[in-house]
Each structure stands twice: as structure tokens, then as C-alpha cells.
Amino acid sequence: DIQVTQSPSSLSASVGDRVTITCRASQNINSYLNWYQQKPGHAPKLLIYTASILQSWVPSRFSGSGSGTDFTLTINGLQPEDFATYYCHQCLSLPYSFGQGTKLDIK
Amino acid sequence: QVQLQESGPGLVEPSETLSLTCTVSGGSISGYYWTWIRQTPEKGLEWIAYIDYLFHIGTTKYNPSLRSRVTISVDTSKSQFSLKLSSVTAADTAVYYCVRHLDSPNSGGFGNWGQGTLVTVSS
Numbered sequence: 073d074i075q076v077t078q079s080p081s082s083l084s085a086s087v088g089d090r091v092t093i094t095c096r097a098s099q100n101i102n103s104y105l106n107w108y109q110q111k112p113g114h115a116p117k118l119l120i121y122t123a124s125i126l127q128s129w130v131p132s133r134f135s136g137s138g139s140g141t142d143f144t145l146t147i148n149g150l151q152p153e154d155f156a157t158y159y160c161h162q163c164l165s166l167p168y169s170f171g172q173g174t175k176l177d178i179k
Numbered sequence: 180q181v182q183l184q185e186s187g188p189g190l191v192e193p194s195e196t197l198s199l200t201c202t203v204s205g206g207s208i209s210g211y212y213w214t215w216i217r218q219t220p221e222k223g224l225e226w227i228a229y230i231d232y233l234f235h236i237g238t239t240k241y242n243p244s245l246r247s248r249v250t251i252s253v254d255t256s257k258s259q260f261s262l263k264l265s266s267v268t269a270a271d272t273a274v275y276y277c278v279r280h281l282d283s284p285n286s287g288g289f290g291n292w293g294q295g296t297l298v299t300v301s302s
Contacts, residue, residue, distance in 0.1 A: 166240055
């Protein structure tokens with residue numbers, strides 16, 4: 073099974089900051105990596121797929137990069153609505169697996 | 180815009196079978212992959228199973244850790260898909276989500292989610 077490890081597990085930042093969340097896969101997953109945003113009491117929402125493609129609802133301050141085993145989610149200019157938990161997810165092979173999440177909160 | 184809504188008992192007794200249904204509105208079951216995912220504070224997000232209604236209609240895939248206890252199925256006439264998890268224990272207590280894939284199993288991720296339903300296993 074492919075393991076995905078996110079870091080950090082939590083992150084405090086201020087509005088306007090640039091933040092980076094990383095996800096590392098235990099083996100090469102090409103670009104089969106997706107990112108989700110989850111707010112308390114709500115289901116996760118697909119944010120970025122295939123490592124770097126933004127869903128239509130996602131503002132351009134979000135970006136995703138990487139391939140192989142190392143991936144990054146970057147938010148440039150944090151907005152109040154961005155404070156949430158973020159998950160990565162590999163879809164190369166079954167069983168699909170998720171990172172443990174990165175909780176982004178306000179400093 | 181497609182909407183997914185989970186339904187089923189919120190409380191299941193140990194050793195019994197957990198049964199959940201996802202009703203799909205605003206879109207067709209056909210032409211997509213459909214998945215069940217669960218979430219707990221301890222284990223995070225866990226993929227349970229999917230069913231293919233895009234390429235190989237009715238083909239199912241299961242998480243090996245749950246395969247012996249899980250069944251996923253579709254009722255196209257009702258625009259629903261279902262999950263059955265047998266011999267449940269407290270470890271199966273979780274929020275269960277029904278999900279539509281954005282594209283094929285290896286691309287696009289999980290594009291549409293139900294709101295989730297909390298299932299507690301307890302006597």
C-alpha cells in the first residue's frame with residue numbers, strides 16, 4: 073500500500089501570509105495526487121487534482137506542484153476563509169490513501 | 180449541480196450490519212465512479228470501496244482491510260448507491276461519506292461529497 077505523509081500536522085499563520093503544506097508518498101505516484109479542504113462540520117472539498125489543476129471554485133492564490141513522491145500545496149496571501157484542514161490523497165493505486173491532514177489556524 | 184445525501188441508522192449494535200444509502204440528485208448514476216469514505220479523529224479519512232458506472236458497469240473495488248465485510252451496490256432506478264458493512268465493532272464508528280469521482284479512478288479525485296452521516300456502533 074502507498075502511504076502519504078503530510079507536514080506539518082498543524083500550522084498557525086496570519087491573514088496575508090504565504091503558507092506551504094507538503095505531502096510525501098512512499099513510492100512514485102507520478103502526478104496522481106489531490107488536495108482537499110475541510111472546514112469543521114463539513115465534508116472535504118476537492119481543491120486541486122492531478123497535483124496542480126485547480127477546481128473551478130478555487131481562487132488563484134492556491135497552487136499545487138510536484139510529481140513522483142514530493143508534492144506541495146501553497147496558499148499565497150491567506151484569506152480568513154482559508155483557515156481549515158487540508159488533506160492530500162493519492163489515487164495511483166488501491167487502496168486510495170490520504171494524508172493525516174494539516175490544520176491551518178489563525179495566529 | 181449534483182447533490183449526494185447519505186441516509187441510514189445513526190446507531191448500530193455491535194456485530195450487526197451497517198447499511199447506508201446515498202441518494203443522487205441533479206445528475207445520473209451512469210457515467211461515473213461512486214465511492215464510500217469514512218472519517219474518524221483517530222484514523223482520519225479512509226477509503227472503503229467504489230463501484231464503476233462509467234467503464235465496467237457494476238465493477239466493484241474494496242479496501243483490503245474491509246473487503247471481507249463490505250458490499251457496495253447501485254440501484255439506478257432509484258438513483259441510489261448503498262454500503263453494507265457487516266460484523267461492526269466500535270472501531271467502525273465514523274462519519275460516512277458518499278462520493279462521486281471527478282473522473283476515472285486514477286485521475287481527478289473525489290469531486291462531489293455528501294454531507295456525511297455519523298454512525299455510532301454501540302449497544
